Amino acid sequence: MNEARTIIETRGLVQHFAQGRFFGRSVVHALNGVSLTVREGETLGLVGETGCGKSTLARAVMRLYNPTGGQVFFDGIDVTRLPERKLKFLRRSMQIVFQDPADSMNPRLPVGYIVEEPLIIQTRMTDRERRERVAELLTDVGLDPSASMRYPHEFSGGQRQRIAIARALALKPRVIVCDEPVSALDVSVQSQVLNLLLSLQKAHGLTLLFISHALGVVRHMSDRVAVMYLGTVAELADSKAIYESPRHPYTKALIAAIPSTDPTARKDRRQYSGEVPSPLVKPVGCPFKSNCPIKVARCETEKPELRELAPGHQVACHLA
Amino acid sequence: MKAPLGLFRKRPRSGDAPGSADERAGFRIRIDPLTKARIKRFTQIKRGYWSFIAISSLLVLSLVAELFVNSRALVVNYEGKLYFPTYARVFLGQEFGLDYKYETNYRELKETLKENGKGWVILPPVPWNAYEQDFIEGEYPPNAPSAERRHFLGTDIIGRDVLARLLYGFRTAILFALLYVTATFLIGTVIGALMGYWGGPFDMVFQRLIEIWERIPFLYVVMILGAIFKPNFLLFIGIFVVFGWSGRTWSVRAMTYRERERDYILAARAMGASTLRIIGVHIVPNVLVVILTSLPFAVSGAISSLTALDYLGFGLRAPTPSWGELLSMGIAQYEAAPWILASIVTAMTFVLVTIAFVGEGLRDAFDPRKHTVYR
Numbered sequence: 001m002n003e004a005r006t007i008i009e010t011r012g013l014v015q016h017f018a019q020g021r022f023f024g025r026s027v028v029h030a031l032n033g034v035s036l037t038v039r040e041g042e043t044l045g046l047v048g049e050t051g052c053g054k055s056t057l058a059r060a061v062m063r064l065y066n067p068t069g070g071q072v073f074f075d076g077i078d079v080t081r082l083p084e085r086k087l088k089f090l091r092r093s094m095q096i097v098f099q100d101p102a103d104s105m106n107p108r109l110p111v112g113y114i115v116e117e118p119l120i121i122q123t124r125m126t127d128r129e130r131r132e133r134v135a136e137l138l139t140d141v142g143l144d145p146s147a148s149m150r151y152p153h154e155f156s157g158g159q160r161q162r163i164a165i166a167r168a169l170a171l172k173p174r175v176i177v178c179d180e181p182v183s184a185l186d187v188s189v190q191s192q193v194l195n196l197l198l199s200l201q202k203a204h205g206l207t208l209l210f211i212s213h214a215l216g217v218v219r220h221m222s223d224r225v226a227v228m229y230l231g232t233v234a235e236l237a238d239s240k241a242i243y244e245s246p247r248h249p250y251t252k253a254l255i256a257a258i259p260s261t262d263p264t265a266r267k268d269r270r271q272y273s274g275e276v277p278s279p280l281v282k283p284v285g286c287p288f289k290s291n292c293p294i295k296v297a298r299c300e301t302e303k304p305e306l307r308e309l310a311p312g313h314q315v316a317c318h319l320a
Numbered sequence: 321m322k323a324p325l326g327l328f329r330k331r332p333r334s335g336d337a338p339g340s341a342d343e344r345a346g347f348r349i350r351i352d353p354l355t356k357a358r359i360k361r362f363t364q365i366k367r368g369y370w371s372f373i374a375i376s377s378l379l380v381l382s383l384v385a386e387l388f389v390n391s392r393a394l395v396v397n398y399e400g401k402l403y404f405p406t407y408a409r410v411f412l413g414q415e416f417g418l419d420y421k422y423e424t425n426y427r428e429l430k431e432t433l434k435e436n437g438k439g440w441v442i443l444p445p446v447p448w449n450a451y452e453q454d455f456i457e458g459e460y461p462p463n464a465p466s467a468e469r470r471h472f473l474g475t476d477i478i479g480r481d482v483l484a485r486l487l488y489g490f491r492t493a494i495l496f497a498l499l500y501v502t503a504t505f506l507i508g509t510v511i512g513a514l515m516g517y518w519g520g521p522f523d524m525v526f527q528r529l530i531e532i533w534e535r536i537p538f539l540y541v542v543m544i545l546g547a548i549f550k551p552n553f554l555l556f557i558g559i560f561v562v563f564g565w566s567g568r569t570w571s572v573r574a575m576t577y578r579e580r581e582r583d584y585i586l587a588a589r590a591m592g593a594s595t596l597r598i599i600g601v602h603i604v605p606n607v608l609v610v611i612l613t614s615l616p617f618a619v620s621g622a623i624s625s626l627t628a629l630d631y632l633g634f635g636l637r638a639p640t641p642s643w644g645e646l647l648s649m650g651i652a653q654y655e656a657a658p659w660i661l662a663s664i665v666t667a668m669t670f671v672l673v674t675i676a677f678v679g680e681g682l683r684d685a686f687d688p689r690k691h692t693v694y695r
């Protein structure tokens with residue numbers, strides 16, 4: 001896997017959002033310099049608690065936002081500042097599946113049109129070719145082609161997420177960004193949708209950027225895992241390494257907090273308890289400093305960079 | 321299972337003819353079930369629904385008013401030949417054996433033909449148009465209602481038939497209102513949606529522009545322009561639209577602002593949809609509700625404004641049949657000719673109340689609070 005080429009790379013990606021106008025204008029520091037790579041064919045899991053910037057990272061990588069700073073590369077091409085009209089190749093190569101399938105589909109359009117729309121926009125396929133492709137896609141995600149005449153609200157959450165996956169697959173993309181694709185679903189259907197994603201990945205050689213706040217789900221899905229905290233990557237390593245030998249204090253706390261099924265294997269639960277600092281304040285020093293049990297003076301002023309401590313294991317901590 | 325209207329009912333295999341036009345249409349421009357449910361609910365709100373039927377019938381009726389209220393005959397049989405003057409060219413008196421070279425007076429023709437037996441004439445129920453004056457010997461207009469002379473609502477102070485003026489005045493007013501409302505809603509929706517969707521400097525500039533624009537006392541400006549140009553119907557609509565579009569932007573802008581943050585818009589952008597497509601296919605159909613429910617109120621507002629201007633004498637050029645003129649005449653002559661005031665007040669009340677009922681019905685039917693939208 002290590003030999004695989006890099007398909008997505010971010011270098012020091014910064015994303016700010018302006019809030020309010022004129023008076024009392026404030027800046028949300030959603031991403032504060034994110035550097036990571038996604039390799040072709042792998043699943044990179046992205047974990048972190050709510051508000052840490054996972055969705056923002058996904059959208060910035062897809063160029064749904066204009067990044068405030070840093071760079072985004074897709075397949076070696078710098079797409080950070082490309083105008084929309086030059087992003088066609090990116091739009092064809094990278095698609096997204098959102099958390100809430102009800103919100104990610106226009107309720108006024110029939111499912112067939114929803115799945116067909118990317119083909120209408122991006123290809124010169126004829127009507128008939130498109131319709132055949134839609135039927136094929138719906139079959140691929142385990143739905144009956146007759147679904148195309150119905151509307152999103154006539155389906156269950158799991159089925160709707162299958163429709164969203166069919167839409168994402170329509171253009172035969174190389175990367176699919178899954179932004180918490182099962183968080184809004186019943187537990188009973190979560191694993192079905194996850195397994196569908198895995199089998200589609202195998203069948204089409206897809207690269208997945210898989211976002212979740214559920215560590216268990218990420219472990220099940222991912223080859224490598226990036227742990228995010230307050231707009232930065234705290235640790236990035238192979239899935240096994242993250243779960244078995246975490247190096248960053250935040251990752252350690254997260255892993256320790258996973259309820260173990262084996263009572264004898266309970267590790268010391270150093271539950272970190274503090275508040276997550278507000279993203280409205282410009283971060284100085286280590287983002288995790290206010291909750292870190294082992295912090296030192298240096299952490300207050302100096303931001304730890306992501307360093308490779310072992311082959312393929314990057315950690316952003318002065319003491320790791 | 322749904323009705324087998326489905327696109328994939330027979331999936332075309334290679335060599336098959338492409339899907340029929342019906343199937344194609346079924347896929348795209350079907351009324352979506354949300355809208356269907358709303359329309360159904362509207363038809364269940366009896367008052368609004370019947371008001372809608374009434375006002376639309378009245379509109380259709382007024383569009384073919386020439387068949388009911390008109391000085392031209394419906395049918396003339398002259399020397400064995402049939403003529404249908406209503407929508408035909410002008411027939412001169414000569415052509416029917418009369419001794420003049422201007423347009424035939426069909427009421428006289430009817431009498432003449434009855435006497436000389438050369439044919440017959442069928443007149444509309446009200447054989448008067450909105451412009452001609454009827455002078456009765458020994459009487460001065462306004463003349464009281466008279467079934468015998470076919471002035472069912474009497475005449476105005478210069479002898480014109482009140483029913484004819486009322487009906488053609490309604491046509492002027494409702495067409496004016498519909499054209500005005502359509503134009504302002506189109507412009508307002510497009511600009512409002514762009515403001516909401518783009519936000520930023522475009523939104524800012526237009527917001528300030530509209531705020532300034534809306535400070536201009538619209539009716540005064542119309543009066544001044546009206547006094548200078550003596551505008552015709554289209555120019556008049558033009559002036560109204562120029563000042564009226566801005567009020568339509570706010571609600572669309574606000575709704576668009578909300579919609580654009582939703583994931584389905586992001587999904588559309590992620591597949592490379594153009595701004596035009598996002599606004600046309602995704603945003604407008606979803607914000608149409610606010611537009612639709614305010615439509616009837618905008619129509620009645622436009623009718624009232626036009627009437628008010630005509631009342632003050634700044635409206636459409638005389639002798640265009642107009643409600644405002646009838647109203648002012650009715651008020652001035654309410655002792656001598658109470659039928660004028662009674663007619664116009666009844667007609668206005670009926671029309672405005674009916675439209676208000678339609679609006680109320682639409683609002684109730686489309687009220688999202690009553691409607692469960694899946695989330």
Ligand SMILES: Nc1ncnc2c1ncn2[C@@H]1O[C@H](COP(=O)(O)OP(=O)(O)OP(=O)(O)O)[C@@H](O)[C@H]1O
Pocket residue numbers: 017018019028029030048049050051052053054055056057213279
């Ligand atoms: N369009 C926006 N405008 C302003 N602030 C935003 C915007 N999008 C995100 N934010 C803020 O940026 C921060 C990161 O948000 P983001 O949605 O990326 O977090 P997340 O990790 O995906 O969280 P969750 O698990 O809840 O989805 C949050 O504080 C959020 O409020």
Ligand code: SF4
Pocket residue numbers: 248249250286287288289292293294295296299304316317318319320
């Ligand atoms: S850099 Fe300092 S504060 Fe940050 S995680 Fe490491 S020890 Fe804790």
Ligand SMILES: [Mg+2]
Pocket residue numbers: 054055056179
């Ligand atoms: Mg998120």
